[in-house]
Amino acid sequence: xxxxxxxxxxxxxxxxxxxxxxxxxxxxxxxxxxxxxxxxxxxxxxxxxxxxxxxxxxxxxxxxxxxxxxxxxxxxxxxxxxxxxxxxxxxxxxxxxxxxxxxxxxxxxxxxxxxxxxxxxxxxxxxxxxxxxxxxxxxxxxxxxxxxxxxxxxxxxxxxxxxxxxxxxxxxxxxxxxxxxxxxxxxxxx
Numbered sequence: 001x002x003x004x005x006x007x008x009x010x011x012x013x014x015x016x017x018x019x020x021x022x023x024x025x026x027x028x029x030x031x032x033x034x035x036x037x038x039x040x041x042x043x044x045x046x047x048x049x050x051x052x053x054x055x056x057x058x059x060x061x062x063x064x065x066x067x068x069x070x071x072x073x074x075x076x077x078x079x080x081x082x083x084x085x086x087x088x089x090x091x092x093x094x095x096x097x098x099x100x101x102x103x104x105x106x107x108x109x110x111x112x113x114x115x116x117x118x119x120x121x122x123x124x125x126x127x128x129x130x131x132x133x134x135x136x137x138x139x140x141x142x143x144x145x146x147x148x149x150x151x152x153x154x155x156x157x158x159x160x161x162x163x164x165x166x167x168x169x170x171x172x173x174x175x176x177x178x179x180x181x182x183x184x185x186x187x188x189x190x
Contacts, residue, residue, distance in 0.1 A: 006160035008034035045142040056090040112143040
């Protein structure tokens, strides 16, 4: 039986930490890349967001590849380089996606636009300036039909989505705690 859109990320979550519990850079970035195709299901409405997320992944990945032995651990890499902002915005984007999946699970009667707007309000809105907020509002006007979106992402995703949200949230929270410890978690978009 083929998996859901969450299957690759769930497999990656099993391997994201080393035996001492440290987050491995390559594995974390792979999880983010594994979940990113969900944005393709928005039929272009989230193209700008996907491009931004892709850019943050690429910057982090490029830093990792510059010295994969030295930068094996995510937080060590961020402390030793200038990529804290990329980790911050990637983490915030993943917060948005997790919240969106939660809304879709917990509020079956909400439209896709309502689920997205609520997720945005809980995760990204306070960090965005008026321009980004305006763009996001416009994007939500083009959100796909909820039923169509759920059909496209495949089958019975409830169990996998819940597991992904619960497991990945802990990692994202750890990222925020780390970023706060280096004075980077309160950065706003300009």
